Amino acid sequence: MNQGRGFSIFLRFKILIRPWLFPFGIASLYGLGMVFVPENTNIALHRSVSIFLQLALPICLALIMMVVFNRFLSPAVITRFLGQSTSIKGVFLSSLAGILSMGPVYAWYPLLKNLKDKGASQFHVANFIGQRSIKPVLLPVLVICWGGYFTTLFVFVSFIGALIVAYIVSLSCSDFPEK
Amino acid sequence: MKIGIPSSEPSLEGMVESKLGVADYLIVIETDDMSFEILKGSSQSSGPGAGVQAVSLVVGMGAQVILVGYISPYISNALEKQGIEVVTQVSGSVFKAVTNYIDSRSLAVKVENKELRPGKSMPQNQWAVAIGMGLRQFYSFLPMLIGVVLLLGLFQGFVPQQTLLSLFSGSALQDSFWGACIGSILAGNPVNSYVIGKSLFSIGVGLSGVTALMLAWVNVGLIQLPAESKALGIRFALIRNIAGFAVAVMMSFVVVWFAGGSV
Numbered sequence: 001m002n003q004g005r006g007f008s009i010f011l012r013f014k015i016l017i018r019p020w021l022f023p024f025g026i027a028s029l030y031g032l033g034m035v036f037v038p039e040n041t042n043i044a045l046h047r048s049v050s051i052f053l054q055l056a057l058p059i060c061l062a063l064i065m066m067v068v069f070n071r072f073l074s075p076a077v078i079t080r081f082l083g084q085s086t087s088i089k090g091v092f093l094s095s096l097a098g099i100l101s102m103g104p105v106y107a108w109y110p111l112l113k114n115l116k117d118k119g120a121s122q123f124h125v126a127n128f129i130g131q132r133s134i135k136p137v138l139l140p141v142l143v144i145c146w147g148g149y150f151t152t153l154f155v156f157v158s159f160i161g162a163l164i165v166a167y168i169v170s171l172s173c174s175d176f177p178e179k
Numbered sequence: 180m181k182i183g184i185p186s187s188e189p190s191l192e193g194m195v196e197s198k199l200g201v202a203d204y205l206i207v208i209e210t211d212d213m214s215f216e217i218l219k220g221s222s223q224s225s226g227p228g229a230g231v232q233a234v235s236l237v238v239g240m241g242a243q244v245i246l247v248g249y250i251s252p253y254i255s256n257a258l259e260k261q262g263i264e265v266v267t268q269v270s271g272s273v274f275k276a277v278t279n280y281i282d283s284r285s286l287a288v289k290v291e292n293k294e295l296r297p298g299k300s301m302p303q304n305q306w307a308v309a310i311g312m313g314l315r316q317f318y319s320f321l322p323m324l325i326g327v328v329l330l331l332g333l334f335q336g337f338v339p340q341q342t343l344l345s346l347f348s349g350s351a352l353q354d355s356f357w358g359a360c361i362g363s364i365l366a367g368n369p370v371n372s373y374v375i376g377k378s379l380f381s382i383g384v385g386l387s388g389v390t391a392l393m394l395a396w397v398n399v400g401l402i403q404l405p406a407e408s409k410a411l412g413i414r415f416a417l418i419r420n421i422a423g424f425a426v427a428v429m430m431s432f433v434v435v436w437f438a439g440g441s442v
Contacts, residue, residue, distance in 0.1 A: 019319070023322050026330050029333060033333070037337075040336045041336060043335070044333045044335060047332040048332030051378070059370075062370070063314075066316050067306075067310050071305060071306060103316070105403060109407060109410035109411065116411060126415070135369055138369060145376075149438070153434050154390070154394075157394070157433050158394065158430075160430070161398070161426040169419050172414070173412075173418060
């Protein structure tokens, strides 16, 4: 019984602490810095606080957008967009799927492989991955950091860039079926 | 929700192992988006503590459910006290085991909902689920973002700007190249690239270098390359990443052209 309880406490500790090891590690460097090089550490602290303040509002907006996207979209809905033809509609839908997809890219590999095996074109798969550089939920952060004009430019070049990469991939890979 | 499973292979196509302590790999799958992380298991050669070690690994990654062939009752009891569900006698492929579990769970939820409110949907529950998922996604990148911001502060406080700028010569081509290189190596949520890019820009790094870094951050992934090659083929992965790198450099010039070098 005691063994079980000790094990439970250990598990709870690991769950809570693990993601925070990196920031705690950096914070401990600040602690050391305060002791040995207080002037530079104060500058560093002020810089960090100013970045945090700058990010607070857009990060809150990003959270709200994440909730809205989670409410109305699911991986199943998004991957359905990829099975379309190579027409303009197909390109539009695979772009939309990439833009709306969330989470790390490797999360999507099993589903993309599955779609590729079922006949989705190289273009759509590559386009999906490329369009992931446009993150609607992070647009508030991008706007606050970089301003509206740069954000518009960045989104535009990301969109066009993804299409160019997808085209190159489809040209280079279409005659070489992957194993 | 995260599910931990012992697997014979480092992919969702592997077979569910009978015990956590003997598995070569431990996979933790996020059911919201089917993303997964792979941990090296203890394998057959490990001693009697291997099972506990494996459980603490997957639970440490946030697993709330464990699917396995067999697990010792005292470990199972300890886990259930923590609110972690343990499902035993699971076999077959990892992907199948997870989808079967999700199906059985959603069926149970549907039946429960039907019993509670016959003939009515429960939109407030969907919002609650969405809020829960959003908070989990938010929490998943928050510690790293805080760490990155603190680290940037340290860099700005301790490393002279000239040192940081020495990598970026001021030549648009060279800056774009180095920016794209850094973006290709670093990984993580793109919000980190916006903050790092802004920080570099504020100390004088050219817009082309910063834009290339931000574009390559998502489009090129050296760290994910093995996983991408395995899933989509080595030719596909290589060409996509090389083209992504070249396009990141090229598009950074387009941005500089339109923005006139300033934001």
